[in-house]
Amino acid sequence: MTQTTETPARSSSPPNAPQRRKPRIHRAWFVAAVTFVTIIGAAAFRSLPGLLFDPLHDDFGWSRGTVGLAVSVNLTLYGLTAPFAAALMDRFGIRRVVAVALVVIACGSGLTVWMNSVWQLLLCWGLLVGLGSGSMALAFAATVTNRWFTKRRGLVSGILTAASASGQLIFLPLLSWIVETYKWRPAAVTVALTALAVVPFVWLLLRDHPADVGQKPYGATEFVAKPPPVTGAARRAITALVKAARTGPFWLLAGSFAICGASTNGLIQTHFVPAAHDHGMGVRAAASLLAVIGIFDIIGTVASGWFTDRFDSRRLLAVYYALRGVSLLFLPVLLAPNVHPPMVFFIVFYGLDWVATVPPTLALCREQYGDDSAIVFGWVLASHQVGAALVAFLGGVVRDEFGSYNVVWYASGALCAAAALMVLVIRRRGPEAGTVAVAV
Template sequence: MTSTVPSSRLLSPRPGRRPPRVHPAWWAAAVAFVALVGAAGFRAAPGVLIDPLHEEFGWSRGSISAAVSVNLVLYGLTAPFATALMERYGVRRVVCGALVLISAGSGLTVFMNSQWQLLLCWGVLVGLGSGSMAMAFAGTIATRWFEARRGLVTGILTAGSAAGNLVFLPLVALLAEGPGWRAAAVAVALSALAVVPVVIWRLRDRPEDLGVLPYGAGPAYETPAPPPPGAARRTLAVLRDASRGGAFWLLAGTFAICGASTNGLIGTHFVPGAHDHGMPVPVAASLLAVIGIFDLAGTVASGWLTDRYDARRLLAVYYGLRGLSLLLLPSLLAESVHPPMLLFVIFYGLDWVATVPPTLALCREHFGADGGVVFGWVLASHQLGAAAVAYGAGAIRDATGSYDLAWSSAGVLCVAAAVLVMVIRRAPALPGRMTAAA
């Protein structure tokens, strides 16, 4: 359903004012990127802080990982509702609220002295805040502001979270090793809070708010009508309709494996796993930051490729190579950094969230106008997979004294995902309509 606002009215500049040299869509993308960087600080914290919390409070790694799991579950379950809330109440309001929750959840940990407080801060507050942003936020900005270059923009914005790891991981590790984990938690809280004024100042909900068309929109473009009341009801209705087709379950299942092998396993347990082999924590954290560096390039490249090639084949390559690299990881961990480990880090960085642009493209292809909300539900499965492995890998470490079984199991799952994505059928070209192709 669309409104009748003609594109010519949006294209007409005010008298005496020149058209902007840079389309406002790129400014919206830039502010969204900064917001994603600021919100990503917490994602750098758990892997670095597991050992300090274990040493100070005596909590098991499994119980600390449980707080990360709660965070990831709420992250995933919040995402589809956040997408609908952004449509109903505006991107700026939702994003500012999310940043405040992340800041509060990280900052309040300095006062905790029991595990339920860790679950509340790390799990509930940060989970709800981070779930309202990240990949669902990136998809909303790309869909609203861009008709052309959507895949590329999705890749750039998705890389914002990786850039957050790049910025914060070494800092969080050094603070945890020096002043202590509380200083690291405060730094993460301040970083999220500092982005709020930038969002209020520069981010607008839609290009129509500035009197322009989305980037790449032609003369036939018509402004979408406001969504009907009942954001939560619509979100659940979209899930009901999408779940009737096999494409949804294949996308959700493979993206759950993606989350398990990234946020759940490597993002949470790579640093303590490398430390088990004698590698200093700051060195291991720096390797994880290098993954963030190469993720920037890999995700942007994946967005560019998604605009040109079959998204299913791209996903099959990404998952297959990721699985093989995880199967090799137990033999690569050592006290010091060596060339094979660097090769693993570079590859895993290029592949980290390269899966997002083609997965989002398939959601749009199969579910049309509901693709953004469907992607929110697919993202929920991503975080459920991450939550299961974040806890499971910690429990494996407590039970066996090693992460080897966790690495190899995730590798097998990724190889299975490479096969499953090719089962998804290509959807017919029915813009704005949901299909049940699978």
């Protein structure tokens, strides 16, 4: 009898790649789920600043400008830390950087319970929480998306961006109730405990790279080996900035995203509650409206990720900024003691547009800057937070000087119109220029 032998099927994995049975659900989706929950936990602290203006004024006599300065420091560091955090993730791994960041956030928020002077507010809420949250910024979501996904990147970046809105949705009503019922200190402790509660999930479930579990990135046709740790995180972040700063698209993306931050985190998230309170609306009612923004932000951001996989990111951004600017021009006449249908329409409209800008901006960074896109996006995010920080501070100063936020609403609306024009002049780059990317 002649013995026949079968030639083993070729594997797309290298010889040193672990061979494991292919799971029904790709591990990338579990990593994305853990990332989503992590960002939700970190988002808890972002719900609190807008609720603290009046309580801190009542307890310590601090002006809105003073409290706005602490929020401004927080937002600035949130942005400036992001590109270095992205580089640190390449050096030490996603899991370690995120776990340490959550502990820093918990320390900063928890220590505010004992503060009694402005410098302590700046240290705890500005420096510590700013540094920790910057490491948990959207550059974290960009790093996870770039490493674990080849297809569906627009959708995944939209889902992870929506995590911040989900955290706002969950924690704003709770924190506003705690502030009104038990004052602001228990609310700060709640934020600290929430950040600490997420640490075990990160350490046990998050993985740095698909190669760690012997899998290809989702949608990839070949196994991707885990790259060696990249040393010189600070140098790499600065080098990526210098290279990107020599190109026009970087400044257009950074400028438009600065306006995005000014009109969201710096303006509405920070000043909407005190502005509504100026018109006689209760703090809990105003905070609930911000939570509604969080609901529709999830819908708008996930939809934006889906659109980004299919349509020109420049045109999407132009539409988003233009609609946001128009809505801000109507806000001064909508503020009233009670919640009424036109205000609800504004909240829904603004919620759909809130961070819908992130997936197309991230896509443009990938298109323009390739392997450095996560770090470059970190710098673009830094401009977002600088814009937010300026308005968080200047909004409080304007309110102290004029007794009204109207000038801030109108100026922000005009800036959004400028952002719409800026993104339209960014030129396409690469072999797929002029085509529409369709997800498969």
